[in-house]
Amino acid sequence: MTTVELNQVSKHYGPIHAVDRISLRVETGEYATILGPSGSGKTTMLSLIAGIAAPTAGSILIGGRDVTWLPAAQRNVGLVFQSYALFPHMTVFDNVAFPMRVRRTRQVELRHRVDEALALVRLEAFAGRKPHQLSGGQQQRVALARAVVFKPDILLLDEPLGALDRKLREEVRGEIHQLQRRLGITTIMVTHDQDEALSLSDRIVVLHGGRVQQIDTPINAYHRPNSRFVADFLGLANFLEGSLERSGGDCAIRLASGEAVPCAAPAADVAGRVCGVLRPEDIHQWRCARHARRPDRRSRLLRRDGSLCDRARERPAHRGACAGLALAFPGGGRGPSRLGARPDLDPATGERRGVTGASRLALFQGASIGETAVSP
Ligand code: ADP
Ligand code: MG
Secondary structure (H helix, E strand, C coil): CCCEEEEEEEEEECCEEEEEEEEEEECCCCEEEEECCCCCCHHHHHHHHHCCCCCCEEEEEECCEECCCCCHHHCCEEEECCCCCCCCCCCHHHHHHHHHHHCCCCHHHHHHHHHHHHHHCCCHHHCCCCHHHCCHHHHHHHHHHHHHCCCCCEEEEECCCCCCCHHHHHHHHHHHHHHHHHHCCEEEEEECCHHHHHHHCCEEEEEECCEEEEEECHHHHHHCCCEHHHHHHCCCCEEEEEEEEEECCEEEEEECCCCEEEECCCCCCCCCEEEEEECHHHCCCCCCHHHHCCHHHCCEEEECCCCEECCCCCCCCCHHHHCCEEEECCCCCCHHHCECCCCEECCCCCCEECECCHHHCEEEECCCCCCECCCC
16 A cells, blocks of 8 residues: 655745645555646655655655655655656666665566566667667656666656657657556656646646645546636636526526626535636537527627627637637527537527537636635
């Protein structure tokens, strides 16, 4: 059992709260990703878990054991950094063997383990090469092999793909994923790449200003962000701001324009001024002949700068084209201008009408960036 637990962990550098009262539990075999803008405390958090830095407050447990004051060398943690940090004068074999030599492993076992680790990253044939004879992707795979050769309890990766170009990134990303699944090792990876976090992880931890903003599955964090910051950080978002109205089981956001946009019921303590997020891919095309002849009643699209565009002339034909557009509802809360939970199908033409996405319209309190909605 190798869980990782942080209890109210802080790390202050003078007035800077690099990590601020973080509590988090990563389960055995889980792949958690720490995501956040530059300076949000990601590397500091990883350093605290690895034992490279000591916390100002709080406790850290690995596999249930309190390691808060245990030196890094005794934590049995595998580490991979953005810069491969390979020894340039050593062969691939010797680089991977290094942690085993530090642990004074017998020669036979050492050879066996190194071969095994190199096979895991498919570099058996490169054992005799020096790092400069390898591509960036291969070097990072050597670093991976070196991080797992001594069978660490947990694997920590700090932006391991950051120095690689796009194609190599995808290759090494897949490699890490497979390795993690094969070994079933509890893994915490730091990245500032949203795609990477959303596609690879079991759970993501969004950091901002040293504080946890949300810990959730990628799908929930993306579709049900708990703050405008998380919504904005995890991809393209359309924001609908207004006041929340509840009547019976129904909920709606009353926009400044007076339109009421139906939405899924948010948490009980969300009230008053709210903000909803609608992802571009949740906006579907719709048409309605009757309303198309009456432009004043047509739903129009609202650009981020606040101006309206005519849907007929500026029709977002695909996912990407919707980006940066929000929906405006000048036609009232009924008919095709209604933001429905499901698209209405016109029985006569078979055309989809209306706009889907309301069921996915995540709501949170407050509207300005960085403002956290539901207090954590
Ligand atoms: P990230 O990895 O998310 O970019 P870091 O964890 O490296 O962020 O840094 C978080 C904050 O702590 C930043 O404001 C950074 O300047 C500060 N910081 C990190 N390490 C130190 C240090 N050794 N001394 C002083 N400030 C530091
Ligand atoms: Mg960092």
